[in-house]
Amino acid sequence: MSLLELKGVETFYGASQALFGVALDVREGEVVALMGRNGMGKTTTINSILGLVRPRTGTISFAGRQVAGLRPHRIARLGLGLVPEGRRCFPNLTVFENLVAAARGSEWTFDNVVDLFPRLGERRDQYANTLSGGEQQMLAIGRALMTNPSLLILDEATEGLAPVIRQDIWAAIRKLKAAGQSILVVDKTLSELLPVADRCFVLEKGITVFSGAPEALTPELQDRYLGV
Incomplete structure (x- = not known):
């Protein structure tokens, strides 16, 4: 059973559409990677989950409860912990x-x-x-x-940090995973992210273009969707 599940989420900023039917889920005890180049919808997806922006269509369920449209503080109190970028x-x-x-x-x-x-x-x-x-x-x-x-969301937790500090953060993430903490993580360091992730979701222009195990994200797919 999924702890967090998004189905068909479409989110707009005014008249500008940012997400086009995004789907992803996080199961109990999983580490799930949310990936994509800059500007492809990762932050908007997180903001939609947390209620910071309200999806126009689609559903977001957390711990069996529909949360799309709830105020951010109510969603947080259900058991979502955010480590924001910055x-x-x-x-x-x-x-x-x-x-x-x-x-x-x-x-x-x-x-x-x-x-x-x-x-x-x-x-x-x-x-x-x-x-x-x-x-x-x-x-x-x-x-x-x-x-x-219940679910920890890490948004670019290692960006801009010295290599030795990044290693400390990844070591902590591995310890949290071993302890059974459910985690949704956004990060660009594939060499560290893929080994710790149970499943990956990749966004391209606000659309979920890949979902699956890390080993299924071939070098060709990495280059197509994640390459600079």
């Missing part, structure tokens, strides 16, 4: 304050987040705006986990 930590709160401000539920605690990202324990009392970009990304992931999400 991090967006609270700059004038400490690491600890950023994390506990998001706390909901009991599975993920400050100590659990520090186990995943030891650097955050070392920076516990530092303000978020004094952290490096990589540390802020760790904080953004930790903050999303503190909401105890």
Whole structure:
């Protein structure tokens, strides 16, 4: 059974159509990759899931409930945790304050987040705006986990980070997968993304043009849909 399922989603910005019947799903415990070149509809798909834009047609179900048209805060409370592109930590709160401000539920605690990202324990009392970009990304992931999400959405979580920090983020994603966390991830680093993904969906001009196992995404298909 799918935790998240989109069927025939069409989303517009005013008169301009951005999504044309997008379909994808995430099952319990899966890591699903949402892929495509820049401007092909990945962010609009995520915004449609989260209620930041309202699809004109199609259905979006999460945990068995239709969520298309609900307010974003209501959708989030159903168990969706977002790590947005650009991090967006609270700059004038400490690491600890950023994390506990998001706390909901009991599975993920400050100590659990520090186990995943030891650097955050070392920076516990530092303000978020004094952290490096990589540390802020760790904080953004930790903050999303503190909401105890059924589904974690990672939007370009490694973009612009130093290679050593990217490796730390991917190691954390692998640990989350091993623990059974459902994840929808957008990322361009195919060498890291494909080995961790259970299934992939590729968008081209707002249309789902590929869905399947990572090994079915041949070099030819990668070049056609993902090449620069």
